Amino acid sequence: MVGSRRLRRRVKQVQRHLKNFLRRPAVHETVEFLLMLGFLYFSFTGIMMVIFRTDSFWRGVTSQSMKHEDDYSWRQYFSDRGIDTSQFPLQGGFERGDLLIIQGVSSFSEIRVGDVVVLDQGGNTIPLVHRVVEIWYENGSPRFMTKGDANSRPLPAEVANRPEQVLGKVIFVVPKLGYISLWFQGQ
Structure with missing residues (x-):
């Protein structure tokens, strides 16, 4: 008491x-x-x-896989396949620490070879941001392959992507501003 x-x-x-x-x-x-x-x-x-049209309309770049060197060697992959890169978006690439502005897509028909897309890799992995290098149909379902401009070839996880993996297309890059996001994420 x-x-x-x-x-x-x-x-x-x-x-x-x-x-x-x-x-x-x-x-x-x-x-x-x-x-x-x-x-x-x-x-x-x-x-x-x-x-x-997306719940993740910005993202900080975490790797150098889309960094362009001054010689524009990234275009060689496409020219070897007879693809003209002159109309591709993001001709200058981007690098770690840049901030990407992302536009959602309503359907896969909005995706073209040369677009830079953000892909959900599943699980707790960081989404992949690479350029679409090929589109094809497999049993009536669209598939596409992506590759980082600085990579010599696609990663194994990029060879047969499905449309539902696309989180959006990169439409604009703000240099260095993504470091703030990376800092908050502990990267």
Whole structure:
């Protein structure tokens, strides 16, 4: 009985201190600021998700597989196959630390050879961001192969991708801004 009275008294004391603390103008202003910041962040994110038709409309680049050297040797893979690269998007490539802006796709018909796509590899792996190098149909179902511009050949996981793996197409690159995202991810 004595222990429960002490506990009740202690709880009331803590409640009183908490009320006094929350009545301070600086606390009110801080809480209002944080709520407004949260509202703006989620509003911005929601609007961008609608505009870009994807829930991951930006991504920081984690590897150098799309980095172009000054000699543009990445074009050789395509020219060996008779493909003109002059109309390909992202002619300059991108590198680790760049920020990619991603547009969702409604159907696979929006994907073309030369597009840079973001692929879900399944599980907890980081999505792959590489260029589409070939499209074909297998038993009536579309398949496609991707390859990093800096890679000499496609990775084994890139040889027969399915349309449902596509998270979107890269439409714009902001140099170096992706390092912020990588830092938050611990990379």
